[in-house]
Amino acid sequence: MITRQLAEEIVEQTMIRLNRNLNVMDPNGMILASGESERIEKIHEGAAHVARSGETLSITEADLAEWHGVKPGINMPIHFQGKLVGVIGITGNPEELTEISTLVQLTTEMMVHQSLITSHIEWNRKRNELIFEELTSGKPLSAAVHERIFQMDFEGKMSFVTLLIELKKPPSPSHRIIEQLEGHFQKQTVVAGHSQLNEIFLLVANEEPSLMEEELYGLLHFLQKSAPGRIGVGVAVDSIFDIRTSYLAARNALDFGAPGQQLVYFEDVELMALLKRNPQDDLAKFTGRILAGLSEPLCETLTAYFASNKSHTETADRLKIHRHTLSYRLKKILDITGLDPSEFQDAVVLHLALAIRI
Incomplete structure (x- = not known):
C-alpha cells in the first residue's frame, strides 16, 4: 500500500519535471496526494475503476459526465511485485499525454518499488533487533518472537x-x-x-x-x-x-x-x-595487598616481564635497561611483596593483581 508520505513525494518529484498536475490514489480511488490540494481525500471514480480493472483509463472532456470527482487525463495502475498498490493520474488532454504517460507510470513504479523495498528491509531489521533483544534479555520470550524464530x-x-x-x-x-x-x-x-x-x-x-x-x-x-x-x-x-x-x-x-x-x-x-565480576571493593583490597609498596616503575617492570614470558633478555630489551638492572628490580619486588616473580605460583598472583588493579 502506498503511504500518504510516499504519494506526496511522487507528486512533488514528478510535477517538477512535467509541469502538469498529478494525482496519486489508493486502491479505493481516494486521492492521497495532488498538485491541487483541494482534491486530496476525495474519491476519484476513474481511479477506483482502474484499481478494479487493472487497466489504464483515459478520460476526455466528453467523458466527464460519466465519472464523479474527475478531470480530463490519463489514470494508470501502479504495481508492486505483481500487486496493484495504487493509481497515478495525469491531468490534461489524453491525446497530449500519450507519449509521457508510460514514462510517468514506469517512473512511479520505480519510486514505489524503491520505497517499499527499503521500508520492508528496515521493518525486517527492526524486527530482528527486537528478536535479538528478547533472546539476550534473559526473560521469557513473547509468543510473537517464538513464532518468528520457528519460521526462520x-x-x-x-x-x-x-x-x-x-x-x-x-x-x-x-x-x-x-x-x-x-x-x-x-x-x-x-x-x-x-x-x-x-x-x-x-x-x-x-x-x-x-x-x-x-x-x-x-x-x-x-x-x-x-x-x-x-x-x-x-x-x-x-x-x-x-x-x-x-x-x-x-x-x-x-x-x-x-x-x-x-x-x-x-x-x-x-x-x-x-x-x-567480583565486588570492586574486594578487588581493590586484593590488588592493594599484593602490590602494596611497589612503585609504578616496578609495576611496569613486572608487566613487561610477564608480557615477555619471563624472559630476562626480552624484558630488558622492552624496557631498554641492562639485565643487571632488571635482576635488581625483580629482587626488590621479592623483598617488598614476599612474592618471587620467577616462581610460577607467585607469578600468577602478581600477574592477576596487575591485570585487575583499578
Missing part, C-alpha cells in the same frame, strides 16, 4: 556465534554498513542490527568453525577500510535459545579486551571476566 530457516546450522562490533563513531548511513556486514557473511548471517548507537550485532550460523577465523579477519580488514572498530567474539552455542550465553561472552570480550586489540575472543579474557 535454521536447518543444517549446528551452532551460533554472536559478534559485537564496536565502531569508533556512528556509521552514516547506518543501514548501509549493516547491509555490507550481512553481505560479508552471506547465508551465515541469521540476524543483524544495532545493539547500541555505536555497536552492531551479528548473529552468525557457525556452520564451519574452521573457517570462522578466516572470515573474522576478513571482516576486520573490511571494517578498517570503511568503519574502524573492534570485534568481540562470543562462544558458540548449539541452540538459538542459548544466544544470551554467546552474547554475554561477546560483551565480556569487548569489555575486558585490551583497548588496542581489534579482534577479541571471549576465551582471551575469560579469566579476567570471571575475576572482575
